[in-house]
Amino acid sequence: MIQSILLLSILGLILNLAFSDSFIQPDWSLGLLLGALLAHRGYWPWVFAGSALHDLVLHWSPFATLPWIMLAPLLMIWSDVQAGPSLVQRFIIMILVTMSLWLWHWSPQAVLLTMMFTTVVWYFVAQKHAQPI
Amino acid sequence: MLEKHDTWRYALILAGILIFVYAVEKFPIGQRISLGLAQALDIIQAPVHWIDDATLWFKERQQLQHDLLEARQTMAQGSSLQQQNQSLQEENKQLRSLLKTSNIQGYQWRAARVLGHSPEQKSQHLILETQSQQDDVVIARTGLVGLIDQSQAHTALVRTILDGSIAVPVTLPHSSLAALVRGEGDHLSVDFIPLNQAPKVGDILQTSGAGGLFPPGISVAYVTHIEPVAGRIFAKVKAVPTAHWQREAWLAIASRHHPIAHVKP
Numbered sequence: 546m547i548q549s550i551l552l553l554s555i556l557g558l559i560l561n562l563a564f565s566d567s568f569i570q571p572d573w574s575l576g577l578l579l580g581a582l583l584a585h586r587g588y589w590p591w592v593f594a595g596s597a598l599h600d601l602v603l604h605w606s607p608f609a610t611l612p613w614i615m616l617a618p619l620l621m622i623w624s625d626v627q628a629g630p631s632l633v634q635r636f637i638i639m640i641l642v643t644m645s646l647w648l649w650h651w652s653p654q655a656v657l658l659t660m661m662f663t664t665v666v667w668y669f670v671a672q673k674h675a676q677p678i
Numbered sequence: 679m680l681e682k683h684d685t686w687r688y689a690l691i692l693a694g695i696l697i698f699v700y701a702v703e704k705f706p707i708g709q710r711i712s713l714g715l716a717q718a719l720d721i722i723q724a725p726v727h728w729i730d731d732a733t734l735w736f737k738e739r740q741q742l743q744h745d746l747l748e749a750r751q752t753m754a755q756g757s758s759l760q761q762q763n764q765s766l767q768e769e770n771k772q773l774r775s776l777l778k779t780s781n782i783q784g785y786q787w788r789a790a791r792v793l794g795h796s797p798e799q800k801s802q803h804l805i806l807e808t809q810s811q812q813d814d815v816v817i818a819r820t821g822l823v824g825l826i827d828q829s830q831a832h833t834a835l836v837r838t839i840l841d842g843s844i845a846v847p848v849t850l851p852h853s854s855l856a857a858l859v860r861g862e863g864d865h866l867s868v869d870f871i872p873l874n875q876a877p878k879v880g881d882i883l884q885t886s887g888a889g890g891l892f893p894p895g896i897s898v899a900y901v902t903h904i905e906p907v908a909g910r911i912f913a914k915v916k917a918v919p920t921a922h923w924q925r926e927a928w929l930a931i932a933s934r935h936h937p938i939a940h941v942k943p
Contacts, residue, residue: 562712562794563719565801566924567726572797597698601708602715603796605803607699650798650864 546673547591550581550666554595558602571658572646574599575610579642580666582617583635585674589618604649613645639663709828709835712794716805716833719794784935785815785893789928793833800864801924803827804836808931813891815932821897821920822846822885823929836929839866839898839919847888848898850877856886859899859917866899868915876913877901882920893932897921 557573564570574595582592592614600609617638624634643659651659701707734742767784790808795801804823806816809832816823816836824838839846840861848859848868855877858869868883877883881901887894899917907914923929 559715559718559722561797562715562805563722565795565797566792570797598711601702602711605706605708605712607702650800650802652799655797655799 546670547581547588550577550588550670551591551595553577554599558599561603569652569654569658571655571662572599572603572643572651573662574603575643575646576659576662577666579614579617579639580663580668581670582614583621583639583663583667584670586618586621609649610642610645613642617642635667639667706828712803712805712835713828713830713833716793716807716830719805720807723793785932786935787930787932790816790834790931792923792927792929795924798864800840802838802841802861802863804838804923804929806834806836806929806931807832808834810834810931811933814934815892817896817930817932818921818923818926820922821899822892823919823921823923825891826931838923840864845869846892846898847886848883849886850881851884851895856888857883857915859883865902866917866919868899868901868917869912871913871915872911873906873913876904876915879904883917890934 554574554577557577560573561570578592578595578599581588593611596611596614597607600607600611603609620638620641621635624638628634639660643656643663646656646659647653788808790806790810792804793807794805796803804816806826808829810826810829812826812829814826814834816826816838822839824836824841825844826834827837828835837844838861839859840863842861842863844861846859848857849855853875855871855875857871859866860869871877879901882897883899883901885892885894885896885898897920899919901915901917903914903916905914
C-alpha cells in the first residue's frame with residue numbers, strides 16, 4: 546500500500562512541476578503522504594522520506610513541509626492521550642500541515658485543493674486498513 | 679522509562695536527520711533530483727504538445743497565412759535590429775580600444791524551452807531544456823528572470839530573482855542611483871536606496887551591469903511601495919518583477935563570451 550502511495554507521490558511531483566503554469570492543482574505528493582499518515586500512523590518512516598523528497602524537489606530545501614509532517618505523528622499521539630482518539634484533532638493536524646504550503650507562497654486555492662485531496666486519500670487509505678467485523 | 683534499544687533507535691533516527699540536513703545544506707541534492715526528473719517532465723508534457731500540434735490542422739487557412747505574415751514581419755524587424763546591434767557593437771569595440779578599456783563582457787544569446795516551473799504562486803525555480811553553464815543569465819520578453827543554477831547535458835535549472843539567494847545590482851535610467859534588488863519569495867525588496875534619490879511608485883529599475891554578472895539595461899522590477907524608515911538613510915522599497923515567467927514557454931539565455939573571474943575572499 547505505502548509503496549504505491551510513494552510511487553504516486555513521485556508522479557504527483559512531476560505533475561506539479563510540469564503543469565503548474567497551466568492550471569491550479571493541489572500538492573498531489575503532500576496530499577497522498579499526509580492522507581496516508583493520518584489514516585495509519587505506522588507509515589511515518591515512509592512518509593518522512595517521501596516528504597523530504599517532496600521538499601527537496603519542489604523547494605530545494607528540507608524545511609518546507611518536513612518539519613510539520615514530523616510533528617504530525619507526535620501531535621497525534623499526544624492529542625489521542627489527552628482527548629481520546631478522534632477525527633477532530635486529525636483534521637486540525639491536516640490543516641496545520643497543509644497551511645505550511647501557504648508560508649512557502651503557494652496560492653490559497655492550491656492549499657484548499659490540497660486539503661480536499663488529503664481528505665479523500667485519508668478516507669481511502671483508512672478504508673483499506675479498516676478490519677471487517 | 680525508555681528501553682535501551684529504544685534509546686539507540688531514537689539516537690539513530692536523530693543522527694540520520696542531522697546527516698540528511700547537513701548533506702542537503704552542503705550539496706545541491708534537490709537541484710540534482712529536479713534535473714533527473716526533467717526527462718519525465720518532457721514525457722508527461724508530450725501529449726499536450728501533440729494536442730497543440732494537432733489543433734493546427736483545424737485552424738483556418740486565412741488565420742495561418744496571417745500568422746505567417748506576422749512572423750515574417752517580426753523576423754524582418756529582428757534582422758534589422760540585429761544589423762543595428764552589430765554596427766553598434768563594432769562602434770563600441772572601437773571606442774573601447776580608443777579608451778583602452780578592457781574586461782568588458784560580451785554575451786551570446788539563444789532561446790530555451792521551459793520544461794517545468796516550481797509550483798509556488800510566482801515560481802521561484804524553473805527547469806529549461808537547454809545546454810547551458812552555471813550563472814548564465816535568463817531573460818523573458820518583459821525583463822530579467824534569473825540565473826542558471828545547475829545544468830546537465832540538455833537541461834538546466836534556473837534560480838529566479840524571487841529566490842532570496844540572488845542580488846541584482848540595479849539603477850534607474852538616466853540617474854546615478856545604485857541599489858540591489860533581492861528576492862523575498864513573492865516580491866522583491868530594493869536595498870540601499872537613499873531617501874533623496876528614491877524612485878517613484880511605478881518606476882522601472884534596470885540592471886546596472888555592475889559586477890559583470892548581468893548585462894546592463896535589462897528591466898528588473900516595478901517599484902510598488904516606498905516607505906521612509908525613521909532614523910535611517912535608506913528607504914524601505916518593495917518591488918515586483920517586470921518579467922512574467924510563469925506563463926512563458928520560451929526564455930532567452932545570455933552566456934558570457936568570457937567567464938567571470940571569481941575573486942577569492
